């Protein structure tokens with residue numbers, strides 16, 4: 001891991017020390033994704049099939065997964081796997097159901113009643129990654145809140161494997177979470193299909209979910225289209241920042257760093273440590289654990305982008321966090337929760353030695369679809385609210401319009417919009433005639 005002593009760095013060197021990998025925003029990725037999206041817009045399913053053959057290596061004439069396959073996948077699942085999925089489902093459902101918003105009602109002044117009513121999105125497109133690992137858990141993280149929110153149509157896409165099928169455990173999870181439609185499509189072509197609609201894949205109102213650099217680029221391009229879908233958030237290759245002090249367990253810290261490094265060659269992991277000896281021990285542990293991992297080639301590539309930043313105070317440590325805005329922030333320091341109020345930017349926080357990052361990835365109840373690449377400065381991860389929008393409603397009594405009308409007439413006049421003013425004036429006049 002490249003090492004930096006924070007207090008030795010000037011402002012520019014600090015920014016360089018916490019720079020994101022450039023590969024994610026490569027012009028070549030944007031160019032490739034732009035042409036995939038244009039082709040799917042023009043040629044629909046035919047283009048989706050061409051790209052599936054090119055990128056996933058399978059020729060599919062029908063991408064829809066029949067409902068009977070979802071049930072069969074669930075029935076065939078090992079009972080311990082079923083139990084684990086059910087535990088995750090219960091916790092994720094409980095945490096997201098508690099986020100259900102109520103109608104807000106305010107009488108802003110006498111006779112002027114305003115309210116805000118929640119409504120679920122009608123058609124949600126859920127992207128479940130499957131390029132290098134079948135992310136069974138992402139099915140739960142997207143489909144459960146969508147169902148709790150009341151989304152009518154919950155459309156899931158995921159890339160097919162070399163056998164021309166979606167991984168069975170992903171299909172079983174789709175059954176458990178009551179997904180309404182499943183299609184075997186991945187990458188930018190899947191996002192394009194949900195953005196524009198094809199002969200078989202419905203056009204979605206909003207597209208959700210994480211993915212690699214191609215998926216993330218496709219979502220952001222789709223959101224820029226006039227009349228295009230909304231998107232949840234920029235959720236690209238995974239990131240973790242672990243904060244450690246002299247008492248942190250180096251093996252625990254290393255395991256959290258590696259758990260995100262193994263996701264993608266473009267994943268970035270950063271350790272911020274207040275003690276040089278502990279930093280050394282963490283690096284030794286990273287190499288020791290790395291050697292045991294089946295996905296060590298991916299993790300090894302990601303570790304080339306990794307950073308070890310040595311700070312001398314808790315305040316300096318917090319400065320690094322807020323400047324980086326990590327997707328995951330794991331705090332293995334004394335009194336970790338005392339740091340939370342001073343953290344302005346992070347997707348999800350994991351406090352103390354007994355909270356490995358993996359619990360949030362799978363089953364604590366929080367959502368693992370989280371903002372990457374510094375987007376935590378402005379975005380939250382997926383919540384129940386991501387599947388909900390709000391309609392505002394107002395109703396005035398006669399007295400209400402008498403009270404408020406004169407202000408509205410003045411404001412309309414200030415803007416030179418006389419029809420607006422008249423809509424009030426003629427009603428006020430009607431009250432007195």
Ligand SMILES: NC(=O)c1ccc[n+]([C@@H]2O[C@H](COP(=O)([O-])OP(=O)(O)OC[C@H]3O[C@@H](n4cnc5c(N)ncnc54)[C@H](O)[C@@H]3O)[C@@H](O)[C@H]2O)c1
Nearest residue numbers: 129130131132159186187210211212237238263264369370
């Ligand atoms: N931020 C989050 O909340 C979060 C959560 C889970 C996973 N992730 C990230 O999701 C990603 C999953 O990536 P993945 O690759 O395993 O699966 P994926 O499903 O995101 O991507 C696979 C697809 O990428 C496309 N693709 C691959 N190479 C291509 C190329 N050269 N040109 C065009 N398209 C190409 C293919 O269509 C393939 O089907 C990882 O980066 C992981 O870190 C992020």
Ligand SMILES: N[C@H](CO)Cc1c[nH]c[nH+]1
Nearest residue numbers: 135137138238239361368
């Ligand atoms: N760490 C990922 C979010 O960046 C989520 C995930 C799914 N499976 C394992 N991990």
Ligand SMILES: [Zn+2]
Nearest residue numbers: 259260263361
């Ligand atoms: Zn993970």
